[in-house]
Amino acid sequence: DILSQGQYATVYNFLSLVIASQLFTAVFLLISLPRVLPRYRQAITVAIVVCGIAAYHYFRIFDSFKDAFISKAAGGAGDYSQAVGVSFNEGYRYVDWLLTVPLLLVELIAVLALARKVQSGLLMRLVPAAALMIALGYPGEISGDNGLRGLFGLLSTIPFAYILYVLFVQLSKSLNTQPVSVRKTIGRLRFLLLLSWGVYPIAYLLPLLNISGADAWVFKQVGYSVADIVAKAVYALIIFGIAKAKSYEDN
Amino acid sequence: DILSQGQYATVYNFLSLVIASQLFTAVFLLISLPRVLPRYRQAITVAIVVCGIAAYHYFRIFDSFKDAFISKAAGGAGDYSQAVGVSFNEGYRYVDWLLTVPLLLVELIAVLALARKVQSGLLMRLVPAAALMIALGYPGEISGDNGLRGLFGLLSTIPFAYILYVLFVQLSKSLNTQPVSVRKTIGRLRFLLLLSWGVYPIAYLLPLLNISGADAWVFKQVGYSVADIVAKAVYALIIFGIAKAKSYEDN
Ligand SMILES: CC1=C(/C=C/C(C)=C/C=C/C(C)=C/C=O)C(C)(C)CCC1
Numbered sequence: 001d002i003l004s005q006g007q008y009a010t011v012y013n014f015l016s017l018v019i020a021s022q023l024f025t026a027v028f029l030l031i032s033l034p035r036v037l038p039r040y041r042q043a044i045t046v047a048i049v050v051c052g053i054a055a056y057h058y059f060r061i062f063d064s065f066k067d068a069f070i071s072k073a074a075g076g077a078g079d080y081s082q083a084v085g086v087s088f089n090e091g092y093r094y095v096d097w098l099l100t101v102p103l104l105l106v107e108l109i110a111v112l113a114l115a116r117k118v119q120s121g122l123l124m125r126l127v128p129a130a131a132l133m134i135a136l137g138y139p140g141e142i143s144g145d146n147g148l149r150g151l152f153g154l155l156s157t158i159p160f161a162y163i164l165y166v167l168f169v170q171l172s173k174s175l176n177t178q179p180v181s182v183r184k185t186i187g188r189l190r191f192l193l194l195l196s197w198g199v200y201p202i203a204y205l206l207p208l209l210n211i212s213g214a215d216a217w218v219f220k221q222v223g224y225s226v227a228d229i230v231a232k233a234v235y236a237l238i239i240f241g242i243a244k245a246k247s248y249e250d251n
Numbered sequence: 252d253i254l255s256q257g258q259y260a261t262v263y264n265f266l267s268l269v270i271a272s273q274l275f276t277a278v279f280l281l282i283s284l285p286r287v288l289p290r291y292r293q294a295i296t297v298a299i300v301v302c303g304i305a306a307y308h309y310f311r312i313f314d315s316f317k318d319a320f321i322s323k324a325a326g327g328a329g330d331y332s333q334a335v336g337v338s339f340n341e342g343y344r345y346v347d348w349l350l351t352v353p354l355l356l357v358e359l360i361a362v363l364a365l366a367r368k369v370q371s372g373l374l375m376r377l378v379p380a381a382a383l384m385i386a387l388g389y390p391g392e393i394s395g396d397n398g399l400r401g402l403f404g405l406l407s408t409i410p411f412a413y414i415l416y417v418l419f420v421q422l423s424k425s426l427n428t429q430p431v432s433v434r435k436t437i438g439r440l441r442f443l444l445l446l447s448w449g450v451y452p453i454a455y456l457l458p459l460l461n462i463s464g465a466d467a468w469v470f471k472q473v474g475y476s477v478a479d480i481v482a483k484a485v486y487a488l489i490i491f492g493i494a495k496a497k498s499y500e501d502n
Pocket residue numbers: 097100101104133134136137138152153154156157160196197198200201204227228229231232
């Protein structure tokens with residue numbers, strides 16, 4: 001695809017926005033860690049790691065984007081076409097998700113501070129399902145073939161549905177043990193999760209719907225960027241809020 | 252060898268996955284260090300250093316790979332052939348192992364917190380054997396000659412067998428002094444070690460078995476990547492789990 005200067009600048013600036021958001025959410029949480037009780041620090045530590053991993057990958061994605069599209073005009077005016085010998089590596093996103101999506105679920109379960117048995121039972125279900133979901137999506141994404149994309153997309157939706165089932169059905173019982181002051185926030189957090197996670201399968205579907213071209217591509221990159229900020233940084237800040245409220249309550 | 256775009260992307264993404272895994276395991280452990288009792292911090296500190304060393308080497312390996320294979324097509328489509336004047340440096344792996352393999356054994360012994368004498372007795376045997384094992388493998392790896400590879404591989408297997416003997420026979424007595432709550436985990440950790448360490452001599456054997464070509468090479472790089480994540484990052488997290496359980500027990 002060929003990007004106009006405006007499209008190039010838009011993607012460029014959104015990618016940088018994600019780096020700044022993730023990196024400094026991690027820094028903020030690192031500094032704030034001592035402000036929650038020890039029993040909630042596991043959740044915040046995982047959140048720091050998740051935002052750090054995302055920042056690492058966005059540095060990589062940013063560099064990959066800069067190398068992959070070049071303008072031949074003075075001052076970078078004019079169109080940006082694909083460079084010789086370099087491809088924009090969409091695979092970084094999958095590598096990122098493989099690590100961060102299971103950890104996002106660990107974060108959520110950790111802040112609930114449930115009984116040891118209930119906690120490990122939930123994690124044993126959620127973590128492998130999350131890793132499986134991403135691993136199954138990857139072959140469909142990198143194969144250029146729409147048939148394979150459809151097949152692997154379908155397979156990947158099975159663990160996705162299972163995760164939602166565990167979060168929205170099985171987890172609901174445990175929420176009754178949470179202090180009243182945070183129950184509403186936890187409920188809202190689950191919906192934020194559903195909303196932001198939904199972006200990824202939709203973006204995956206675009207080629208199947210024959211939506212392509214530079215506009216669609218730019219829109220997808222912007223969509224990923226916004227979803228990544230919500231699903232990791234905003235999510236982490238809400239988790240921190242819950243941890244602070246519960247620390248106050250427990251004292 | 253010539254790599255297809257899919258093969259190139261696979262190696263590329265796996266190498267980046269290892270960087271992210273090692274780097275952020277180190278970060279996670281660094282933040283979590285105060286959560287274990289001082290007597291277990293030596294083990295966690297060594298684990299942080301091991302993952303840090305691995306991240307450093309994988310940055311190097313990643314760059315070496317990117318320089319060594321190039322595509323001449325727009326957008327990096329098409330095949331990747333070997334660049335003129337640059338080789339992919341497999342030697343980084345041996346440099347990494349020379350430092351990290353002895354340290355992985357130090358980590359294990361440190362978390363057991365055995366009596367001083369027993370501990371130093373074990374280390375005096377394990378650390379030199381580990382260094383010798385790697386040093387003996389190196390000449391066989393860089394010589395292009397299968398005879399030398401076989402000879403040095405055989406020599407290197409002697410200290411390898413000795414390490415396994417110390418870990419699975421001599422160490423077993425000391426395990427009885429460990430709290431019951433972690434005994435099972437330590438047993439499992441030893442098998443994880445055996446399983447992941449076994450990958451390296453198998454990869455070393457491939458040229459002797461006449462297994463070569465792009466597919467085998469990609470498979471080997473992926474195998475190394477997964478084994479390195481298991482043998483260092485996953486291993487470190489299990490050691491952290493043991494240290495946390497023992498800290499709790501001791502309190
Ligand atoms: C269901 C489904 C998918 C789901 C992906 C999800 C749910 C990704 C979540 C990513 C997150 C939360 C990133 C964090 O920032 C894939 C793999 C696209 C493949 C198609 C089917």
